[in-house]
Amino acid sequence: MESIAPPSKGSIANLSPDVLETPPLSLGQLTWRRFRRHKMANFGAIMLILLVLYAFGGAFVFSEAYANKTETGARLQAPSREHPFGTDTVGRDILARTIYGGQISILIGLTAMLVELVIGVTVGAISGFFGGLIDSLLMRITEAVIVIPQIFLLLVMAKYFAASIPNITILGRTFSGSVVVIILVIGVTTWPYLARIVRSQFLSIKENDFILAARATGTSTTEIIFRHILPNSIAPIIVSGTLSVASAITLEAYISFLGLGVRPPTATWGNMLEGAYNYIETAWWLWFFPGALIALIVLSINFVGDGLRDALDPHSRAI
Amino acid sequence: MNRRQVILDLKDLRTRFHIAEGTVYAVNGVSLTLHECETIAIVGESGCGKSVTMLSVMGLIPVPPGEIVSGQAFYRGRDLLALSEAEMEHIRGKELAMVFQDPMTALNPVLTIGRQISEPLRVHLNMDHATAQQRVIELLEQVGIPDPKNRMNDYPHQFSGGMRQRAMLAMALACAPSVLIADEPTTALDVTIQAQIIELVTRLRDALCMAVIWITHDLGVVAGLAERVIVMYAGLVVEEASVDELYDDPRHPYTLALLAALPRIDRRRDRRLKSIPGAPPNLLVMPHGCPFAPRCEFVFDRCRAETPPLLPVAIEHRARCWYDVVNGKPFE
Amino acid sequence: MTRYILRRLLQAIPLLFVISLVLFFLMQNMGDPIATMGGRNVTRSADRERLKRQLGLDKPIIVQYLYWLAGNDWAKADLDGDGIAETPGTRRGVLRGDFGLSLVNKKPVTQVIWERLPNTLLLMLTAEAMILIFALLIGIYSALKQYSTFDNIITTITFLFYSMPVFFFALVTMYIFAVNFKKWGLPYLPTVGMFEPTAGKTPLQVAWHMVLPTATLSFGFIAGYSRYIRSAMLEAMGQDYVRTAKAKGLPKPEIVYIHALKNAALPIVTIIALDLPFLLGGAIVTERIFGWPGMGRLFLDHVSRGDTPVVMGILMMIAVAVVIFQLIADILYAWLDPRIRYT
Numbered sequence: 001m002e003s004i005a006p007p008s009k010g011s012i013a014n015l016s017p018d019v020l021e022t023p024p025l026s027l028g029q030l031t032w033r034r035f036r037r038h039k040m041a042n043f044g045a046i047m048l049i050l051l052v053l054y055a056f057g058g059a060f061v062f063s064e065a066y067a068n069k070t071e072t073g074a075r076l077q078a079p080s081r082e083h084p085f086g087t088d089t090v091g092r093d094i095l096a097r098t099i100y101g102g103q104i105s106i107l108i109g110l111t112a113m114l115v116e117l118v119i120g121v122t123v124g125a126i127s128g129f130f131g132g133l134i135d136s137l138l139m140r141i142t143e144a145v146i147v148i149p150q151i152f153l154l155l156v157m158a159k160y161f162a163a164s165i166p167n168i169t170i171l172g173r174t175f176s177g178s179v180v181v182i183i184l185v186i187g188v189t190t191w192p193y194l195a196r197i198v199r200s201q202f203l204s205i206k207e208n209d210f211i212l213a214a215r216a217t218g219t220s221t222t223e224i225i226f227r228h229i230l231p232n233s234i235a236p237i238i239v240s241g242t243l244s245v246a247s248a249i250t251l252e253a254y255i256s257f258l259g260l261g262v263r264p265p266t267a268t269w270g271n272m273l274e275g276a277y278n279y280i281e282t283a284w285w286l287w288f289f290p291g292a293l294i295a296l297i298v299l300s301i302n303f304v305g306d307g308l309r310d311a312l313d314p315h316s317r318a319i
Numbered sequence: 320m321n322r323r324q325v326i327l328d329l330k331d332l333r334t335r336f337h338i339a340e341g342t343v344y345a346v347n348g349v350s351l352t353l354h355e356c357e358t359i360a361i362v363g364e365s366g367c368g369k370s371v372t373m374l375s376v377m378g379l380i381p382v383p384p385g386e387i388v389s390g391q392a393f394y395r396g397r398d399l400l401a402l403s404e405a406e407m408e409h410i411r412g413k414e415l416a417m418v419f420q421d422p423m424t425a426l427n428p429v430l431t432i433g434r435q436i437s438e439p440l441r442v443h444l445n446m447d448h449a450t451a452q453q454r455v456i457e458l459l460e461q462v463g464i465p466d467p468k469n470r471m472n473d474y475p476h477q478f479s480g481g482m483r484q485r486a487m488l489a490m491a492l493a494c495a496p497s498v499l500i501a502d503e504p505t506t507a508l509d510v511t512i513q514a515q516i517i518e519l520v521t522r523l524r525d526a527l528c529m530a531v532i533w534i535t536h537d538l539g540v541v542a543g544l545a546e547r548v549i550v551m552y553a554g555l556v557v558e559e560a561s562v563d564e565l566y567d568d569p570r571h572p573y574t575l576a577l578l579a580a581l582p583r584i585d586r587r588r589d590r591r592l593k594s595i596p597g598a599p600p601n602l603l604v605m606p607h608g609c610p611f612a613p614r615c616e617f618v619f620d621r622c623r624a625e626t627p628p629l630l631p632v633a634i635e636h637r638a639r640c641w642y643d644v645v646n647g648k649p650f651e
Numbered sequence: 652m653t654r655y656i657l658r659r660l661l662q663a664i665p666l667l668f669v670i671s672l673v674l675f676f677l678m679q680n681m682g683d684p685i686a687t688m689g690g691r692n693v694t695r696s697a698d699r700e701r702l703k704r705q706l707g708l709d710k711p712i713i714v715q716y717l718y719w720l721a722g723n724d725w726a727k728a729d730l731d732g733d734g735i736a737e738t739p740g741t742r743r744g745v746l747r748g749d750f751g752l753s754l755v756n757k758k759p760v761t762q763v764i765w766e767r768l769p770n771t772l773l774l775m776l777t778a779e780a781m782i783l784i785f786a787l788l789i790g791i792y793s794a795l796k797q798y799s800t801f802d803n804i805i806t807t808i809t810f811l812f813y814s815m816p817v818f819f820f821a822l823v824t825m826y827i828f829a830v831n832f833k834k835w836g837l838p839y840l841p842t843v844g845m846f847e848p849t850a851g852k853t854p855l856q857v858a859w860h861m862v863l864p865t866a867t868l869s870f871g872f873i874a875g876y877s878r879y880i881r882s883a884m885l886e887a888m889g890q891d892y893v894r895t896a897k898a899k900g901l902p903k904p905e906i907v908y909i910h911a912l913k914n915a916a917l918p919i920v921t922i923i924a925l926d927l928p929f930l931l932g933g934a935i936v937t938e939r940i941f942g943w944p945g946m947g948r949l950f951l952d953h954v955s956r957g958d959t960p961v962v963m964g965i966l967m968m969i970a971v972a973v974v975i976f977q978l979i980a981d982i983l984y985a986w987l988d989p990r991i992r993y994t
C-alpha cells in the first residue's frame with residue numbers, strides 16, 4: 001500500500017473470511033456452482049431433461065410405425081383413454097407423433113445449431129483475426145443476410161431445395177429428405193449474429209498482451225487462434241449456441257407451420273401444427289399438444305441459456 | 320470561536336447496507352456539529368464511511384440495500400431523518416446542497432448544462448424560464464465559466480473536468496444553500512484545477528456565509544480551507560479538533576499515521592512516504608474493540624476488548640483512543 | 652450530417668446489389684415458371700420453348716439478371732427461335748421501377764405489392780405503437796417497483812411470452828377470445844380477414860378485426876422490450892447523475908421521466924430498427940393465421956407457387972426498407988443523444 005487511500009471499492013468483498021478460506025475453484029467448477037444457484041436455470045434444465053426423456057424414452061412405448069399409421073375411421077378424435085392426446089386429421093395418434101416429432105425437432109435444433117456454429121465461428125474468427133479487406137467483405141455478406149428477415153429467406157430456400165433431396169435412411173429409419181434441407185437452411189441463415197459476436201470477441205482478445213507475447217515467441221497463427229483466442233471467447237459462443245437450439249426449433253416450427261417445412265410422414269412438432277388453425281373451433285388437441293411442447297422446450301432452453309450467461313460472466317460477483 | 324449558531328447537528332448516526340455477502344457496517348455512530356458559516360473537513364481513507372454519512376443526512380442512501388438504523392440529523396432544529404420524502408425534497412438543493420466526487424458521471428449526459436443548473440431554480444424558487452436563464456448565466460459567471468451565455472447550451476461532454484465541477488458548484492449554489500456538502504470534489508481533477516476549485520469555494524463561502532462540509536482523504540488540502548477537522552475510521556469518528564491543533568498535537572494513532580504519510584516540503588526529499596501497514600478494516604463484521612487495533616503500533620489488550628469512547632483530550636479536541644500518545648502510556 | 656447520410660446511402664448500394672444478385676440466383680430453381688404461368692394449356696414443347704424465349708429464360712442467368720435489373724428494352728429477343736433477334740424487349744428493369752409481371756396473374760409486381768402494402772403497414776404500425784406504449788409502461792413500472800409482487804409476476808410473464816412462439820400465442824388467444832367467448836355468449840373477437848363482408852370495410856370493423864393480429868404480433872416484442880427497459884431504467888436510476896438530480900431536490904417524476912428515462916430509452920430507437928426484420932417475420936405468420944390480406948400472406952402464396960418476380964419484388968422492397976430504416980434510426984439516435992455526432 002503506497003498511501004492512505006487504497007483504491008479498490010470491492011476490497012471489502014474480497015476480504016470476507018469465508019472467501020479467503022475457500023480454495024480457488026477452476027472456471028468450470030465456478031460456472032457449475034453459479035449455474036446451480038440460478039433457480040430459473042435449474043428449472044429449465046430439469047424441464048429440458050424431462051422433455052428429452054419424453055421424446056426419446058417414449059420410443060420404447062410406441063413404435064414409429066404406430067406413430068405414422070393412419071386410420072381413416074378414427075379421424076379427429078378427442079383425447080380419450082385409447083388416444084390420450086387425440087388423433088389428427090388422418091387418424092394418427094397424436095401422443096405417439098409428439099414423441100417421434102420431438103426427436104426430430106430436437107435433432108433439428110441441435111444439428112442446425114452445429115451448422116450455425118461452424119459457419120458463424122469460422123466467419124467471425126477469420127473476420128476478427130485477419131481484419132482488413134477480408135473482414136469488410138465478410139461483414140458485408142453478414143449484413144446482407146441480416147437485412148432480409150430470416151423467415152422470408154428460410155421460406156425461399158426451403159422452397160428452392162425442397163424437391164431436390166430424396167428420402168434418406170439412417171439406422172434403419174427413413175427420414176423425409178426435407179429434414180436435411182431444413183437443418184441446412186436454418187444453419188445457413190442464422191450464423192450472422194454469432195459471427196458478429198465471435199468477431200468482436202476476437203477483436204478485443206487479439207489486442208491482449210498475452211497474444212502479443214505468444215506472437216513474439218513465434219507461435220503459429222493456427223495455434224494462436226485455437227489455443228489462445230478461441231478458448232477465451234468460448235463463453236459467449238456457448239450461450240449463443242444454447243439459445244440457437246431454441247431458435248432453430250422455433251424456426252422449424254414456423255416454416256413447417258407455414259407449409260414449407262419437413263414433409264410427412266416424418267413428424268415434427270412444427271409440421272404437426274400445419275393447417276391446425278383450420279380446426280381451431282373443432283379440434284383444439286390438434287395444435288395444443290405440439291404447440292405447448294414447443295413453447296415448453298423453447299422456454300426451458302432460454303432459461304438454461306440465461307443461467308449459462310450469468311454463470312459464465314467473468315464479471316459476475318455471485319460465487 | 321463556536322459562539323455561532325449550530326446549523327447541523329448529527330447525533331449517533333448508524334447506516335448499514337445489506338448485500339449478498341452480508342451486512343456492511345458503513346457508519347457506526349457518528350456525531351458531529353456544524354455551525355453557521357463554518358467549514359469543517361471530514362478526513363479518512365477510502366471506504367471509511369465519509370460519503371455514506373453525508374448521503375444519509377441528505378436522504379440519498381439507496382434503500383434497499385441501505386438502511387439508516389438509528390440517529391438524528393437536526394438541521395436548524397428539525398430532524399432531517401424523520402422527514403418525509405416530500406418534505407426532504409424542499410430541503411435538498413435549497414437548504415442543503417451537495418457536490419459529488421466525479422464530475423464526469425455526476426452530470427446528466429443528455430441534458431444541457433443550463434437546463435441542469437436551472438432545475439433547482441425552477442423547483443425551489445419557482446422562477447420562470449427567462450429569469451432562470453438569466454440566473455444561470457450569472458451563476459456560471461460566478462464560478463468562472465467563460466462565455467456563459469453560449470456555454471450554458473453545451474452538454475456535459477463538451478466541458479472539461481474542471482469546468483464540469485464548476486458547473487456542479489453553480490448548480491449546488493443556485494438557491495444559495497445554508498450548507499454545502501462537498502464530497503471530494505477535487506479528487507478527480509489535476510492539481511492546478513484542484514487549487515482553483517478550492518479557491519473558488521473559499522471565496523463563495525465567504526461571500527455567501529455558507530457552512531461547508533468538505534470531505535476528502537487528503538489531509539494536505541484541509542489546512543487552508545477548514546476550521547475544524549473530523550477524522551473517521553471504519554465508520555467512526557476517531558478524532559476531532561481544530562485544524563492547527565490536529566496538525567500540531569494529534570492524539571489518535573490513526574491521525575498520526577495519516578500525518579506521517581503526508582508528503583511535506585519541510586521533509587527531506589529522499590525520505591520515503593510512510594504508508595499505514597495492514598489492511599483497511601473489514602466492514603462486514605460489527606466492529607469489536609477499537610477498529611484500528613489491528614494496524615495500531617500502540618495496541619494493547621484493552622483495545623481489542625472494548626471500543627474506546629470519543630473523549631475530550633484538550634480544549635475543543637476529542638479522540639477515541641485508550642492510549643495516551645503524548646505520555647506514551649495507556650490512559651487510566 | 653448530409654455527408655454522413657450520403658455516405659451511408661452509397662454504402663447501401665453495393666449491399667443491395669449483392670442481396671439482389673444472391674436472391675436472384677437462389678430463385679432460379681424455385682419452381683417451373685412456365686408451369687406456374689400457363690397452367691394446363693402449355694403442354695406442347697414448342698409452346699414451352701416460345702414462352703421460355705418470351706420470358707428470356709433461354710438466356711444465360713447473368714443476362715436474365717441484367718434484364719431484371721436494367722430491363723431489356725434496349726435489347727432484341729429472338730421470339731420465333733430462328734436465330735435472329737428481331738423483337739425489342741418491353742421490360743424497363745428494377746432500376747427504373749419495373750419489377751416485371753407476376754407469373755400467376757400477369758399483373759405488374761409493383762401493383763400487386765401496392766395493393767397489399769397498406770394493410771401490412773396498418774398492422775405493423777399499430778403493433779409498433781402498442782409495443783412501445785406497453786413496453787415503456789411495464790418496463791418503467793416494474794423498475795420503480797423492483798422486487799415487488801408486481802415486478803416478480805411481470806418478470807415471469809415477460810419471460811414466458813418472450814419464449815412463446817408466435818403461432819402458439821395466436822392459437823391460444825384465438826381459442827380463448829374467439830372460440831370460447833362465442834361459446835359462452837360473450838362478445839367474441841373475429842379471427843379471419845379485415846372485416847365482416849356483410850358489414851363492409853368500416854374503420855370500426857377493421858379495428859375490431861385487428862385486435863388479435865396486433866396482439867399476436869406485438870406480445871413477444873412487448874415482453875422483450877419491457878425486460879430491456881426495466882434493466883436499463885434500473886441501471887440509469889443507479890447512476891451518479893440521478894443521485895445529483897435527487898440532491899437538487901427534484902420531484903420524483905422529473906427524476907424518473909426526464910433524467911433516467913431519457914438515458915435509458917435512447918437505445919430503444921436502435922433496437923426497433925434492428926428488430927424490423929423480426930417484426931416482418933412475425934407479420935408473415937400473423938397474416939397467415941388471421942387471414943390478413945397483407946404482404947406476408949402475399950409472399951407466402953407466391954413463394955409456394957414459385958412466382959419469382961413477385962417474391963423478388965417483395966424481398967427487395969423489404970431489404971431497401973430495412974436499410975433505410977436503420978439509417979433513419981442512426982440519424983435519430985444521433986439527434987437525440989448529444990454525445991454522438993456523425994460527420
Ligand SMILES: Nc1ncnc2c1ncn2[C@@H]1O[C@H](COP(=O)(O)OP(=O)(O)OP(=O)(O)O)[C@@H](O)[C@H]1O
Pocket residue numbers: 009012336338343345363364365366367368369370371372381384385503536602
Ligand atoms: N450502495 C451501497 N451498497 C453497498 N455498500 C455500500 C454502498 N455505498 C457504500 N457502501 C459501503 O459503505 C462503506 C463506506 O463507503 P463510503 O462511500 O462512505 O466511503 P468513503 O469514505 O466515502 O470512501 P471514498 O473516499 O472512496 O469515497 C464502504 O465499505 C462501501 O463499500
Ligand SMILES: [Mg+2]
Pocket residue numbers: 369370371420502503
Ligand atoms: Mg466517498
